Amino acid sequence: MSESYVGISWNRQKKIYDAIIGVVVLIYLALFIGVGSLLHPTSTIETLLIRGFGTAAILSLHIVLIIGPLCRLSPKFLPLLYNRRHLGVATFFLGLVHGGIATFQFHALGELNPFVSILINNTRFDSVPDFPFQILGLAALIILFLMAVTSHDFWLKNLTAPVWKTLHTLVYIAYGLLIAHVALGVLQAETNPILAVSLGIGMLLVVGLHLTAAFKESKTDTEEPNGKGDYVEVCSVDEIPENRACIATVSGERVAVFKYDGKVSAISNVCQHQNGPLGEGEIIDGCITCPWHGFQYEPETGASPPPFTEKVPTFNVKITGGKVLVDKTPNKAGTRVEPVSIDG
């Protein structure tokens, strides 16, 4: 199932997800500011707000970034992915408040425009200890802003999935900028190594999970089946669970071969919504259902059921001696291909 555009298509899972985000953020800020003012009675409220929102934003961004690889390693984490974009938008707002208060605190009420102050007051780009770390934070915030405003499916549809996906891949640039913002900023003024150690562990977690997930997926991509002629053997029929798929790389593209009702069909593995892995989905109500956000496609046509309009390429399939063979050349998205009967 795909959907028409409304502000947010609320459902129970999204409400629970957002409620958890809201409650955790509120408790975190209350804890940081409340306990902070007890532990550090001479600290100013502005400092606690800047640090509270800043640390909340960086923690939130780490969680956003580990959800993707966790889901690639195990589908049991998919509920965390389903509404991840709301966590991403929350991360942007936490960063915005952090940056807003810091901009007012350190750059407003002076002779210069606050943004001019950020850009020109410190130009020691050649110095690690004195690098103007604020500019890095501003650049990261601009990226997070672009991602937040284009997070809605309206933009996904209009920018097209590849462009949207590329734009949202900029989160890794934003992450790098923010790590540098923290390392060249507050860590330069602090002496307790636990802060740097925490940041290092966070980075290792993000990088490590991404590498592990990439290694796992690389096996699918490198084990490209060989075959003479137009068709290549991808798997045996028996390997495919009922209403599920096997995934194989054919001519550099991932193909999902589904088995259902005594038949086999093959479509592109890439969901039109957010490029989710359709081959990790399931056939529900006769439609291939994407594991990420539940978008659906008919296995014979690669098209979403009316009135929805998403389409993915289909592939011609043969079964020979219990083996599934897939045509190397995809059909145009939405092209009907008669499913092949397992019994011949």
Next chain:
Amino acid sequence: MKKKEFYIGYLPEMPEGIAKVVRPFTALLIVLVFVLGIIFLIGQRPFAKSYFEFGNVQDFEGTIQARPIPFLLVVSDEKTEGLPKFERIPLVAEGKDGAEELIRSYDGSRVKLKGTRIYRDSLQMIEVVGGSIVKSGGEGQIAPEKEESLGIHTLNGEIIDSKCYLGVMNPGNQKTHKICAINCLRGGIPALFVVRDKAGNTSELWLLGEDGKPVNEKIFDYVAEPVKMKGEVKRRGAFLYFYSNPDSIERLN
């Protein structure tokens, strides 16, 4: 073969097996977030005992002294050897501005003004409410102390703006405060040169040029970082002054 569970977000319930993994994992993640928040709080550098009595505007009376930096000279009720005891309180304006403009026509005059106290250890300052200075009548007073030279010295320290350092911000020095300090110096807030000994004890010297005038615009590039400066240290009353040529600044990083 047991059927694999499949999660669909728009269905009201998640499959039981998935819930058994994702719920404890989420709980663990939340606990970790709170624990890290506490670690970040505890791991911070201790905050200085500096204060800004924001919202507590008080009345002050004394004599304006514009040089070497804007002061309010207040006569204390106490006396030393039968002579009146004076207290010099530096003045700044609201925001990131010095008090030069506010006091321009009151130098040497006895005035009343409204302001907010800023203080750190034995140093204090008044943030003057704009337009609150009025002449109170009577002769302006002159403190009797003499300036005493403590010699030419090369000192290692940090250039900061006095207003934030004394309490308007906390921390009001070092890297994260660098640009704010530059903005404050740009606005005419007097510069301090802070020297730390190995035990962490600090001495604050009002930083001036060799001619006794502010050098704010020549030191922006060296603010909030370890530097070395050469100049003459003088004492007057309770304050130390550092008369230094900005060309003598050397970075220690």
